[in-house]
Amino acid sequence: MKPTTLKQIAELLDISTSTVSKALKGYSDVSEKTKRLVLETAKLMNYRPNSFAVNLRTSESKTIGLIVPEIVHHFFSSVIKGIISQAEKKGYLVIILQSNESYKLEKKQLDLLLSQRVDGILISLANGTGNFDHLNDVLLQNKPLVMFDKIAKIIKCSKVIIDDRKAAYTATQHLVDIGCKKIAHFRGSLLPQNSIDRFLGYKQALLDNNMPYDSSLVYICECGDRSFVEGKESARKLLNEHNDVDGIFINTDLVAIGAMTEFQKLGVKVPEDISIVGFSNWFMSSVISPTLTTIDQPGYQMGKTAFKRLYKEIQQIKRNETVTHKKIVLDTALVVRESTIEAK
């Protein structure tokens, strides 16, 4: 059975969770009557009020939990490396779980980490995650939570991200600048914020350049295990439906590499016939032929920054200070390579 949360008690009594929390801690700004009510309800519901808070103050576990959608993935493995390098310095161990882009698994893993009493949690959301209650549960238990890359805007915790919209705008603007007249977009799936933001950046760049936005030029790729194959499939579809496209901005390098492979196979030349810009700057993108123009996304630095932020919040809780939340936006850069070329 899942442990009772502050939220459940609050809902039952029709008061705020912060009042419940204060009542349980015996704060003087809560009336004696409310305190008694909260304590009795907590007892009835088998709520174990202090297990996590006490644990944090007295015996740290010196481990943190990390949930990523995918491990065999250049970007996420770089982030993991950054996190581990920083955790190592502070004497922390990292429990790593992989959600396989599944909301159900992500929720289960978050519960598992909480029951293991990790000192804090780092997470990048699964593509399938559209409900965020499980994240709020973490915060209700007064457990530091830092989201990175794939985040939920509405959750009140620290976040380490890039400006996906701006980066996508830059990528699309590059295609406009070299003379592309009809620019398609292979976007990520519908839920993740970063895939939404990259799409919005693409759209904005078109509008700012007085180029009509055409939704039929936008192809959806799930960007999970099948990224490479999805790139190939979308490339084929695009050629059938819009054979006059001369530029594509693609959500992820691996999808872009799939698309380039398919174009090559079908006799369409990159960049002569179609210029392509990817996103993420996987190592692979610098060694394939043609090398891929892309947005460099600083994975290692993102990992380091996310751990540092989490560590800070763990210390704040330890010292009974108010936990401050921060949104940290890391810089990206357009890396121009062979897959884009000035139109003649």
Added chain:
Amino acid sequence: MKPTTLKQIAELLDISTSTVSKALKGYSDVSEKTKRLVLETAKLMNYRPNSFAVNLRTSESKTIGLIVPEIVHHFFSSVIKGIISQAEKKGYLVIILQSNESYKLEKKQLDLLLSQRVDGILISLANGTGNFDHLNDVLLQNKPLVMFDKIAKIIKCSKVIIDDRKAAYTATQHLVDIGCKKIAHFRGSLLPQNSIDRFLGYKQALLDNNMPYDSSLVYICECGDRSFVEGKESARKLLNEHNDVDGIFINTDLVAIGAMTEFQKLGVKVPEDISIVGFSNWFMSSVISPTLTTIDQPGYQMGKTAFKRLYKEIQQIKRNETVTHKKIVLDTALVVRESTIEAK
């Protein structure tokens, strides 16, 4: 001879038996100095833990530790994925550490995992590891240990490996079969068993085909972070020293991709001038141009198998059964692609 008891160790060191017991279990309230002293004495006195007594006091943590040399690495990230998928099924969490190919770090991390009371440990050794006492320490503590890929033959524990020598022989034989007359080898560093075995497989294939073995045709690459650059450097050196080489068997795909990139830059054609066989079958190898002929190394399956073996041993200890050790050898296959071609 009667087995050594905790009491005998305690008397010799003039400390309490409970301190000896705690030291052997890696408890954190015993100093590192005492731990080391107890472990060394236990080793000298041939102490073997009484698994029944140990078991009575041990509660499962349902976590295991995993140490890999590198995470941003297609092969190891595939292994990790296999381990996590299997651990998930059995309700185990995985603490992942990265040794960065350093013996010192690996040793420290092993101590850390023991003090965290993980139920078992999976490890692939760092290139820098030439001393194996730290691994024996794990076994002395009656903690299941399974090594995979980069192993130490002399340690008495279960191992999940491929037959590196046979696979390397197959790779080299392929170069002979297509008509290569002078075959070089870019090997891994000197210590790791798999790099030694791949070298021996290369050498044996030459001898069996009555081709002279020439040590100046063997180039050493450390195969860490710098793999790609090392491939480029070795390619350049090879062209200077032996410009009549027509085939190379290379220890790792990433080094091979570096070498191909450099050859392309210098106007040497792969496979027309030089045929190349890599090792591991990174995803990248199937999308670069030319695609790379390589040995397929089953990373995901290796991870699954290693966890299954560890789980079996954890159960054996739990049931007070004798722990059995097994060497499991997984199959590899030659994947012929564009980087090798029949001589005209």
